[in-house]
Amino acid sequence: MAPSGLRRANDPPLLILVSLADGPKHGHALAKDIEDFAGVKLGPGTLYGAITRLVERGLIEPLGGDDRRRPYRITPPGSAALAAALADLRRVTSAGLARLGLDPA
């Protein structure tokens, strides 16, 4: 089981961590990026609910600057939690693909 409650591929906190893995982003940039790479459209309420929980758990942190479009970045514990969650997902994905006979390996 992945730590920090990151369980499903479409969990908003997991999607936010993935989006921040390549650099800091503010709310609107996060929503656009997540829609681009995952096809999931997060509403403002859902996005900021997830951001609040991630900040509380120390997995992401705000950067200084514009108060209205404050960027966030992933923290080292956030990177570790994301890596663990993705490893879990990869294990499940590999098992599923292998059982379907679709695993290239």
Place this chain on the structure above:
Amino acid sequence: MKPAGLLRWYPRAWRERYGEELLALIQDTLDEGRPTWRLRLGVAWGGLRERAHQAGRAVRAAVKRGAGPDLWAMMLVAGTIVAQLPENLSESPPPARGWQAVAAFDAVLAAVALTGAVVLAGGLVALPALVRFLRTGGWPKIRRRVGWAAGATVAAGGGLAGLALAGGSRSPAQLDASWAYLAGFLATGLVVAVAIGRWAIAAEATARHLTLDPRLRTAQLMLVAVTPATVTVVLVALNLWWSVTQSPAWLVAVPVFLGSASVSAWLRIRRAARKGRRLRAAARTGR
């Protein structure tokens, strides 16, 4: 509704920290358009979830502070009352044990009076500081919380009046068989609990603005610590009364109440004494 109005769904502390960011995101998402119903519902749901999250955190903090036994005892007594009302009011004690029921009931009244006196004393101690606070323009700082508490009190009064009207012409047995009465009773109990909670929040918020002399502050801390003990006396006496009028099985609850309340009261009084000593020491150092 303007986007800014959507923030009302969120707790104040959250709005202060994230409100402007959320508004910016909504504006970026809308791109000059008006918020759709889907977006409004999403934001409202997010706000309610945030309020629920904060409430959960407050309960966890209360349990951590040592309020657990009190909460547990309150829940137990609420369940007891719901299970027993209204038929217990129609029961008479056996003639040989009538004096025990009278003594227990008198103890309930005495403990209620003592609790009221303690709460009143706590209020009187803080009254001069409250008057100073209000005279120096403090009312706007507490108006919203007092308004919520007053509104909840009016709702609770309405609920109690409705119960009295609904139950006035029916016997306890008829009331006991009525699901509608039970639902009304539970709903009213909930509203009464909310009203008490809102007054507690308003009082706590007001107290944060008051400047009290360290000795008065210590006295108030001790009064606050003693109050749960008097409430426990009420619970114990009620159980004794029920044990006489209903069944001796109610005596089982007495040691439970006494045990949980003794631990809680001891911890509260010790914490109050320690805090009082710190306050007085800080005041001496300041002088």
